[in-house]
Amino acid sequence: MKIGVIGAGAVGVGICNYLLTLGSVSELILLDRDVARAEGEVFDFRHTAALTFSKNTRIVPTDDYLELIGADIVVITAGAQIQQGQSRMDLAEINSKIGVDIAKKIERVAPKAVLIVVTNPCDIVTHSIVANTGYSPGRVISAGCVVDTARLMTIVAQRVNLDPKNVFGYVLGEHGSHCFTPKSLISIAGQAADYYCDANHLDRIDADELLESVKQAGYEIFKRKNNTTHGIAASVFRIIQAVTINEHSVLPVGTLLRGEYGLNDVVLSLPAVVGRNGVEKILIHPFTDAEMQTLVSIADNLRENMINVAKSTGLSY
Numbered sequence: 001m002k003i004g005v006i007g008a009g010a011v012g013v014g015i016c017n018y019l020l021t022l023g024s025v026s027e028l029i030l031l032d033r034d035v036a037r038a039e040g041e042v043f044d045f046r047h048t049a050a051l052t053f054s055k056n057t058r059i060v061p062t063d064d065y066l067e068l069i070g071a072d073i074v075v076i077t078a079g080a081q082i083q084q085g086q087s088r089m090d091l092a093e094i095n096s097k098i099g100v101d102i103a104k105k106i107e108r109v110a111p112k113a114v115l116i117v118v119t120n121p122c123d124i125v126t127h128s129i130v131a132n133t134g135y136s137p138g139r140v141i142s143a144g145c146v147v148d149t150a151r152l153m154t155i156v157a158q159r160v161n162l163d164p165k166n167v168f169g170y171v172l173g174e175h176g177s178h179c180f181t182p183k184s185l186i187s188i189a190g191q192a193a194d195y196y197c198d199a200n201h202l203d204r205i206d207a208d209e210l211l212e213s214v215k216q217a218g219y220e221i222f223k224r225k226n227n228t229t230h231g232i233a234a235s236v237f238r239i240i241q242a243v244t245i246n247e248h249s250v251l252p253v254g255t256l257l258r259g260e261y262g263l264n265d266v267v268l269s270l271p272a273v274v275g276r277n278g279v280e281k282i283l284i285h286p287f288t289d290a291e292m293q294t295l296v297s298i299a300d301n302l303r304e305n306m307i308n309v310a311k312s313t314g315l316s317y
Helices: 010-022 035-046 088-109 122-132 146-160 193-199 207-225 230-244 289-313
Strands: 002-006 027-031 058-062 073-076 114-117 140-142 249-251 254-258 264-269 272-275 278-282
Touching: 002 010, 002 088, 010 027, 010 035, 010 230, 027 035, 035 058, 073 088, 073 230, 088 114, 088 122, 088 289, 114 122, 114 230, 122 140, 122 254, 122 264, 122 289, 140 278, 146 193, 146 207, 146 230, 230 249, 230 272, 254 278, 264 289
Parallel strands: 002 027, 002 073, 027 058, 073 114, 114 140
Antiparallel strands: 140 254, 249 272, 254 264, 272 278
C-alpha cells in the first residue's frame, strides 16, 4: 500500500506518525512545497526505525507530485489557516482553490487513488474537488465528523466512567458549527443511553447539551494551542485503516450525496460504509421529523455556501 500525505504541518506529520507505528504501509510519501521541511520530518522519522517494531516503511520527502505515481490513498492537509478578521467563507474560497489545484496534480499521477480531505472547511473543499476533477464522489472523502464523534464518545465516557470505545453515537452533518447528534443513535455498553443511565443511577444524557460540549471541545483546544492535531490525525488514520484493509466499517465521513435522504449536491457526514474504494454506501437511518428537518437545514446552508464559493472562485459547482 502506497500512501501520500500532502502538507508537512502538525496534522500531516501526526498522520505519518500513526502510519509508521501502527499501519501496514510499504511506501509513505510526505509532500510539501517547502521540501526542506518535509526532509527534516522524514530524516527525524527514519531514526525511529531502530527503536520500534513497526513495519519497515520506505518514507520519501518531496515537493514533486511524480513521487505519488500509483498511490492508493492520498491525504490532503495543505491549505491556509484562518487569520484574524477572516470569515469561514474567505477560508473556503482560498482553500477550495488550493484543494482543487492539489487534486488535479494528484489525478495526473494517481487517478485511482482514494483522496481524504482534511483541509478546512473540509466539506466544501471536498465538494469543490469532486466538481472540478474526474474523481468519482465515493473516492473523495471529507474527514468530516469522525473527530467530532470521537469527542462525543470521550465526553460521554467521562460522564459514565467507562472506556470511550464502549460508547456508540454519531455527530453528523457538517464538520463545523452546523452539525447534530441524533439521540436515538447514542448507546452505552450496547444499551440505550437513557436505559443505561437510569439503571446505573446517572443523570440522563441531554443530546443538545452534549453537542454543545463537542463543539466547545475543539474551540478549547484551539484557544490553548492554536490548532487541533492529535484527534484529527487519529481520525484520519481510522479512515485510512478502513480503506487499506477493505474493512467495510461504518464511519461518519463526509461524502457527496446523490439522492440519499432526498438530498443532492452537498457533502455531509452521515453513517457510511468505508472500504477499499472509499465510500461504498451511505446508510439510511430512520431519523425523527425534527432530526430530518435539522439535516435538511444543514444541507441547504452548505449548498448555499458552496454556490457562493463557486461564484467567487470560478470553480465548477
